[in-house]
Amino acid sequence: xxxxxxxxxxxxxxxxxxxxxxxxxxxxxxxxxxxxxxxxxxxxxxxxxxxxxxxxxxxxxxxxxxxxxxxxxxxxxxxxxxxxxxxxxxxxxxxxxxxxxxxxxxxxxxxxxxx
Amino acid sequence: xxxxxxxxxxxxxxxxxxxxxxxxxxxxxxxxxxxxxxxxxxxxxxxxxxxxxxxxxxxxxxxxxxxxxxxxxxxxxxxxxxxxxxxxxxxxxxxxxxxxxxxxxxxxxxxxxxxxxx
Numbered sequence: 001x002x003x004x005x006x007x008x009x010x011x012x013x014x015x016x017x018x019x020x021x022x023x024x025x026x027x028x029x030x031x032x033x034x035x036x037x038x039x040x041x042x043x044x045x046x047x048x049x050x051x052x053x054x055x056x057x058x059x060x061x062x063x064x065x066x067x068x069x070x071x072x073x074x075x076x077x078x079x080x081x082x083x084x085x086x087x088x089x090x091x092x093x094x095x096x097x098x099x100x101x102x103x104x105x106x107x108x109x110x111x112x113x114x115x
Numbered sequence: 116x117x118x119x120x121x122x123x124x125x126x127x128x129x130x131x132x133x134x135x136x137x138x139x140x141x142x143x144x145x146x147x148x149x150x151x152x153x154x155x156x157x158x159x160x161x162x163x164x165x166x167x168x169x170x171x172x173x174x175x176x177x178x179x180x181x182x183x184x185x186x187x188x189x190x191x192x193x194x195x196x197x198x199x200x201x202x203x204x205x206x207x208x209x210x211x212x213x214x215x216x217x218x219x220x221x222x223x224x225x226x227x228x229x230x231x232x233x
Contacts, residue, residue, distance in 0.1 A: 042223060042225050043206065043221075043223040045221065103150070103162055104162075106159065106161075106162075108158065108159045
């Protein structure tokens with residue numbers, strides 16, 4: 001079975017540009033999570049969706065970040081405008097959500113560098 | 116507040132040594148899950164194990180074993196006869212329930228970098 005798919009795997013952009021990260025969850029999973037990993041802050045949850053609906057976006061750093069999940073098999077995380085401090089590895093994860101507390105399976109991550 | 120502490124930042128061992136990675140957690144919930152994930156140098160996060168708060172039985176999977184003790188709020192991970200391929204960052208995580216709905220927000224520890232020398 002295919003795991004969580006993320007694209008691109010690497011992204012280098014210049015400050016001020018728009019960046020869009022993409023995620024395809026595991027088929028049949030109805031919860032989707034976006035995490036960010038940095039040396040300073042470790043792994044932190046940005047936002048998660050349940051049945052395509054955003055449930056908790058309290059981890060989204062600021063209005064420059066937005067996330068959508070138009071259907072059960074696709075989600076995007078957009079940064080506009082990007083800044084050097086957004087440089088990080090962004091992970092997408094998915095799980096089933098039969099009552100919560102289910103195992104999250106992670107994608108390979110997108111390594112973002114903002115110059 | 117929910118919190119996961121991995122006090123060991125880095126551990127270096129020689130191949131074939133046994134090594135234990137410590138994890139201490141804090142939670143107000145009576146129902147929760149604990150996880151271990153592995154992040155090898157290639158960068159992906161690999162799920163290793165999930166343990167629920169009602170099951171304190173230790174678990175063994177090959178060279179890996181986990182010791183869950185609610186009395187000390189610990190969920191330690193032991194690798195027996197370590198190998199170079201075990202070199203990675205290992206994260207312990209706690210699943211937090213939001214009483215407003217079905218959620219499974221993961222709280223991660225800061226990770227332990229394990230270096231296994233040949």
